[in-house]
Amino acid sequence: MTGTNEFAADQYELIPAAEIANRIGNLQKRLADDKLDAVLITHNVSILYWTGTMQTGYLFVPAEGEPILYVRRSIERAKQEASIRTIPLGSFSRFGETLRKDYTSLFEGDTPPLIGADLDALPAATYLKLASFVAEAYGDKTLPDRGLSRLIDASPLLRRARMVKSAWEIERIERAAQALEESLAESLPELKEGVTELEWIARVEYGVRRRGHIGVMRLRGYNQEVPTGMVGSGTAAAEPTYFDGPAGGRGLGPAAPQSVSMKRFARNEPILLDLGCCIDGYVIDQTRTAVIGELSDELKEAYKSAEHIIREVEKLMVEGARCSDIYNASLKLAADHGLADHFMGFGADQVRFLGHGIGLEIDEWPVLANGFDMPLEPGMVLAVEPKFTFPGVGVVGIENSYVITAGGTPPRALTRTKEQLFVL
Amino acid sequence: MTGTNEFAADQYELIPAAEIANRIGNLQKRLADDKLDAVLITHNVSILYWTGTMQTGYLFVPAEGEPILYVRRSIERAKQEASIRTIPLGSFSRFGETLRKDYTSLFEGDTPPLIGADLDALPAATYLKLASFVAEAYGDKTLPDRGLSRLIDASPLLRRARMVKSAWEIERIERAAQALEESLAESLPELKEGVTELEWIARVEYGVRRRGHIGVMRLRGYNQEVPTGMVGSGTAAAEPTYFDGPAGGRGLGPAAPQSVSMKRFARNEPILLDLGCCIDGYVIDQTRTAVIGELSDELKEAYKSAEHIIREVEKLMVEGARCSDIYNASLKLAADHGLADHFMGFGADQVRFLGHGIGLEIDEWPVLANGFDMPLEPGMVLAVEPKFTFPGVGVVGIENSYVITAGGTPPRALTRTKEQLFVL
Numbered sequence: 001m002t003g004t005n006e007f008a009a010d011q012y013e014l015i016p017a018a019e020i021a022n023r024i025g026n027l028q029k030r031l032a033d034d035k036l037d038a039v040l041i042t043h044n045v046s047i048l049y050w051t052g053t054m055q056t057g058y059l060f061v062p063a064e065g066e067p068i069l070y071v072r073r074s075i076e077r078a079k080q081e082a083s084i085r086t087i088p089l090g091s092f093s094r095f096g097e098t099l100r101k102d103y104t105s106l107f108e109g110d111t112p113p114l115i116g117a118d119l120d121a122l123p124a125a126t127y128l129k130l131a132s133f134v135a136e137a138y139g140d141k142t143l144p145d146r147g148l149s150r151l152i153d154a155s156p157l158l159r160r161a162r163m164v165k166s167a168w169e170i171e172r173i174e175r176a177a178q179a180l181e182e183s184l185a186e187s188l189p190e191l192k193e194g195v196t197e198l199e200w201i202a203r204v205e206y207g208v209r210r211r212g213h214i215g216v217m218r219l220r221g222y223n224q225e226v227p228t229g230m231v232g233s234g235t236a237a238a239e240p241t242y243f244d245g246p247a248g249g250r251g252l253g254p255a256a257p258q259s260v261s262m263k264r265f266a267r268n269e270p271i272l273l274d275l276g277c278c279i280d281g282y283v284i285d286q287t288r289t290a291v292i293g294e295l296s297d298e299l300k301e302a303y304k305s306a307e308h309i310i311r312e313v314e315k316l317m318v319e320g321a322r323c324s325d326i327y328n329a330s331l332k333l334a335a336d337h338g339l340a341d342h343f344m345g346f347g348a349d350q351v352r353f354l355g356h357g358i359g360l361e362i363d364e365w366p367v368l369a370n371g372f373d374m375p376l377e378p379g380m381v382l383a384v385e386p387k388f389t390f391p392g393v394g395v396v397g398i399e400n401s402y403v404i405t406a407g408g409t410p411p412r413a414l415t416r417t418k419e420q421l422f423v424l
Numbered sequence: 425m426t427g428t429n430e431f432a433a434d435q436y437e438l439i440p441a442a443e444i445a446n447r448i449g450n451l452q453k454r455l456a457d458d459k460l461d462a463v464l465i466t467h468n469v470s471i472l473y474w475t476g477t478m479q480t481g482y483l484f485v486p487a488e489g490e491p492i493l494y495v496r497r498s499i500e501r502a503k504q505e506a507s508i509r510t511i512p513l514g515s516f517s518r519f520g521e522t523l524r525k526d527y528t529s530l531f532e533g534d535t536p537p538l539i540g541a542d543l544d545a546l547p548a549a550t551y552l553k554l555a556s557f558v559a560e561a562y563g564d565k566t567l568p569d570r571g572l573s574r575l576i577d578a579s580p581l582l583r584r585a586r587m588v589k590s591a592w593e594i595e596r597i598e599r600a601a602q603a604l605e606e607s608l609a610e611s612l613p614e615l616k617e618g619v620t621e622l623e624w625i626a627r628v629e630y631g632v633r634r635r636g637h638i639g640v641m642r643l644r645g646y647n648q649e650v651p652t653g654m655v656g657s658g659t660a661a662a663e664p665t666y667f668d669g670p671a672g673g674r675g676l677g678p679a680a681p682q683s684v685s686m687k688r689f690a691r692n693e694p695i696l697l698d699l700g701c702c703i704d705g706y707v708i709d710q711t712r713t714a715v716i717g718e719l720s721d722e723l724k725e726a727y728k729s730a731e732h733i734i735r736e737v738e739k740l741m742v743e744g745a746r747c748s749d750i751y752n753a754s755l756k757l758a759a760d761h762g763l764a765d766h767f768m769g770f771g772a773d774q775v776r777f778l779g780h781g782i783g784l785e786i787d788e789w790p791v792l793a794n795g796f797d798m799p800l801e802p803g804m805v806l807a808v809e810p811k812f813t814f815p816g817v818g819v820v821g822i823e824n825s826y827v828i829t830a831g832g833t834p835p836r837a838l839t840r841t842k843e844q845l846f847v848l
Contacts, residue, residue: 011660011685012677044647054681056647056666074664074773081678117548123646124543124551125577145571153549202633209626214680215651216640222547223468223480227639236435240498242480253436254505255705255784256638257478261435281679349498360679 013280015052017083019168023050024067024084027161031063037106037113038062039154040130043121045218045360046158048281053081057089058130060099068102070095092129096136103137112138116154120220127151159220159365163357164379169282170403173358173381174414175212176284177401180277181416183207184288191424193267193292197231197260198252201275204228208277217278219362226362229276229285230259234269237395238346244363246344246351246387247272247395267293270303270394272387273422276362283362285383286415287399290422295396302388303396303421305337309386310398313354313368317382317411319404323372330354330368330386339388346389355384358401378406381414437704439476441507443592447474448491448508451585455487461530461537462486463578464554467545469642469784470582472705477505481513482554484523492526494519516553520560527561536562540578544644551575583644583789587781588803593706594827597782597805598838599636600708601825604701605840607631608712615848617691617716621655621684622676625699628652632701641702643786650786653700653709654683658693661819662770668787670768670775670811671696671819691717694727694818696811697846700786707786709807710839711823714846719820726812727820727845729761733810734822737778737792741806741826741835747796754778754792754810763812770813779808782825802830805838 027050031039041047041059047069048054050061055078057071070089071078079086090098100107107113115134119127128144131151135143143149165173187203205228209215217226221244230237230249241248243258249272250261265271274287289303309330316326334343344351357364358381366372366380380403387397398419402411451474455463465471465483471493472478474485479502481495494513495502503510514522524531531537539558543551552568555575559567567573589597611627629652633639641650645668654661654673665672667682673696674685689695698711713727733754740750758767768775781788782805790796790804804827811821822843826835 011674011687015678042646044649048679053678054666073666073668076664076772077666077681081681119548119552122548124541124546124548125579126646127548127551128543128577142571147566147569147571153552155549198636199634201639202630205633205639206626206630209629210623212622212676214676215625215629215683216649216680222466222550225468225640240500242478242497242501244497250435252636252638253704254439254477255472255702256640257501257505259639263435278679280677348500 014081016168017052019166020050020052020083022166024061027061028063030157030161031061031116034157035114036063036116036154036157038103039116039158040151041118041158042126043118046118049162049360051082051084051086053078055081058095060103062103062106065103070098096133099133100137107137107139112140112143112150115151116157117151118155118158119153120155162359163365164377165359165381165403166379169359170379170381170414172280172282173284173401176277176279176282177286177414177416179208179211179213179279180275180284180286182211184273184275184417188422188424191265191271191290191292194264196262196264197233197236198262200265201228201231201260204275212279213277214279214281217276217283217362218360221363224363226276227259229274231271231273231275232395233263233265233271234394235392236261236263237270237272238389238391238393240349244351246385246397247274247389265292268295270295270299270396272395272397274399281360283358284414285358285362285399285401286417287385287387287397288417288422289396289398290424292424294423295421299390299394299396302339302342302390305334305339306386306388306397308337309333310384310400313384313386314402314410317376317402317404318408319378319406320375322375323366323368324370327354327368327370342388342390344387346391354386355382357381358383376404378404380404438505440592441476443590444474444476444507446590448485451485452487454581454585455485455540458581459538460487460540460578460581462527463540463582464575465542465582466550467542470542473586473784475506475508475510477502479505482519484527486527486530489527494522520557523557524561531561531563536564536567536574539575540581541575542579542582543577544579586783587789588801589783589805589827590803593783594803594805594838596704596706597708597825600701600703600706601710601838601840603632603635603637603703604699604708604710606635608697608699608841612846612848615689615695615714615716618688620686620688621657621660622686624689625652625655625684628699636703637701638703638705641700641707641786642784645787648787650700651683653698655695655697655699656819657687657689657695658818659816660685660687661694661696662813662815662817664773668775670809670821671698671813689716692719694719694723694820696819696821698823705784707782707784708838709782709786709823709825710841711809711811711821712841712846713820713822714848716848718847719845723814723818723820726763726766726814729758729763730810730812730821732761733757734808734824737808737810738826738834741800741828742832743802743828743830744799746799747790747792748794751778751792751794766812766814768811770815778810779806781805782807800828802828804828
């Protein structure tokens with residue numbers, strides 16, 4: 001007991017400075033390409049990604065020049081963790097003046113600078129203030145009231161910039177995959193007839209938590225939540241939910257209307273184990289199907305169809321392939337199996353994607369969906385989840401996470417759990 | 425197995441229609457008082473509170489007339505859970521037309537209606553779209569570009585409207601308090617020298633999860649997160665964090681820089697157990713201090729000071745008392761004990777409140793702080809948390825949750841765990 005109140009950064013592993021330097025360099029190149037003068041980053045996950053610290057504040061990254069992290073709290077910890085210039089935010093209401101002082105050349109030009117921000121996450125009340133500060137920094141507070149706000153949405157750019165993962169990041173996703181596999185292996189013997197979905201997921205969560213799960217699963221979508229995934233048995237897995245996934249689960253009540261319920265596992269029904277955890281900030285997402293007893297022939301066939309689709313999709317997930325093409329190929333495969341109506345949800349509740357990026361958040365880019373015409377690049381990490389929903393009966397399917405490799409070779413699976421129908 | 429894909433609302437307990445009717449009536453009165461024509465509610469917690477369902481969509485509540493919940497997904501489940509009129513959202517890009525059709529009289533007046541929204545949560549990108557839809561519904565899409573947006577921040581009004589809890593809500597907070605007490609009681613024997621903070625909180629979390637904890641703790645503050653609270657031993661509890669509370673905890677790494685760490689419990693150090701859980705959507709928040717062995721005289725005295733402050737504050741927490749007065753009284757008491765510098769954090773990291781509202785979120789109103797001059801009303805529920813931070817040594821303190829009662833009587837404690845220094 002030293003009597004100091006300093007946070008000792010050696011208490012845990014920091015994000016390597018080289019990682020941050022690469023990320024900032026990549027971001028600045030994108031800003032220049034998109035003709036943005038700077039970005040103002042406000043969301044904790046993005047601040048972590050581009051600075052190495054998650055302390056609260058604002059990160060300003062000019063297209064050229066030195067970024068600054070303005071910290072509200074805790075400046076002391078931020079300084080130890082961040083590998084970019086880190087200073088106290090000071091008075092928030094004078095943040096416009098601060099920016100003008102620190103980035104004079106940017107704000108003293110003939111036209112106001114065009115600044116992007118993470119408007120997919122930033123609450124509107126704070127956005128309105130920041131837009132007025134940016135205008136004030138340029139010396140014309142009336143810009144926003146004249147429809148001339150220069151603080152614009154850069155969230156697509158910021159999402160694209162995080163799609164390709166470094167080896168350091170992929171190692172962390174694999175740590176999460178390992179923690180989940182270990183917890184699943186020790187919990188599966190307790191998955192028994194009569195046990196509730198809630199009771200069983202509590203065991204899995206205990207397992208991943210002791211192994212370092214940070215206790216939250218981060219995601220970007222407004223009003224979306226993930227505890228650690230869902231465990232859905234029989235009809236409870238197949239009920240419609242608000243959750244933006246193929247199978248949300250019944251949930252515990254109107255205040256938790258997805259994921260596990262109080263339903264007890266029964267014999268001969270499909271049990272969907274769609275689980276994740278978050279280690280060092282990085283998430284894993286995987287799904288296995290289990291049954292106590294035996295599945296009906298129809299469900300066995302559907303599970304085999306999921307296996308077939310994921311094998312075919314693996315072949316397609318090569319460098320340069322277009323996300324939308326892969327999605328459409330999966331739709332065709334599901335139709336060929338006669339299961340188009342059951343694929344990725346049922347009827348009006350079908351979701352229109354096959355897979356999604358994972359990393360610091362569970363809903364990253366790219367998405368295997370129409371509208372995503374970007375080619376796959378080495379280092380992108382995607383969770384691919386062909387699933388079939390049978391209303392009133394249940395859901396079967398598989399979800400593996402993969403990293404895209406270079407040169408036309410198939411993706412490397414990051415999921416550690418054996419891919420099989422778990423017959424208990 | 426019935427072969428139906430209908431969600432059966434009898435699978436779990438719904439929010440009583442009378443609750444929703446009271447809440448909507450209260451909200452409409454506040455809208456009229458504040459001269460707002462309507463509110464457009466977008467955040468999942470607020471939608472749950474005012475409709476009974478948490479399915480995604482938008483809730484429009486006019487100051488006079490019938491509210492409508494426009495649902496994106498799942499309309500089927502929303503219709504079964506909500507006790508107000510619930511219809512499909514339809515095309516989002518035509519939401520302006522929809523509003524004009526459903527609320528013709530509101531949008532066909534001489535002046536555009538003034539509509540509030542939850543701009544403390546709504547992401548700016550969606551806000552910009554909704555503001556243009558509102559302008560379009562009035563027939564003048566140029567309003568926002570002329571600085572005449574009629575979609576304004578109503579978050580203070582919406583927060584005030586949720587401050588007073590019904591008996592039904594308080595019962596749910598008490599259920600959460602009971603689940604936490606049971607889990608704590610079964611976990612305390614495992615709080616031993618050499619066990620890590622992480623390992624021990626995992627046990628507590630397992631206990632509350634099996635008892636119905638929904639797996640997330642909701643809070644409003646942007647970039648704020650709470651797993652289920654924090655367990656902080658010795659110096660790890662006293663380190664500065666970004667978290668907006670008196671003691672955040674060291675955390676597991678830069679990506680989880682608060683709450684538990686890998687530190688092992690040691691003898692004769694204070695161990696702060698600041699824990700919560702969420703049952704039926706309602707949270708409890710409580711803190712106890714424990715020690716394996718014995719605290720130093722200085723820390724024992726500080727703990728007694730926390731006891732004294734909470735006893736005095738209980739006497740002050742009566743109907744009609746001003747929140748800011750109670751906060752300032754606590755500052756004076758801490759100073760009288762000679763502990764002003766240690767109260768509610770240390771030095772630059774002190775937070776400027778003594779307690780906060782709890783309910784569906786952990787950071788509700790009112791707050792026992794300056795700037796909150798509102799009088800306490802019966803039914804308000806507050807977590808009060810006098811704590812003392814000793815840098816390099818640890819944190820001691822107490823947190824109880826109370827409901828304000830009528831007629832000058834002291835508040836009723838909702839916390840179930842015995843208030844004592846737990847000597848293990």
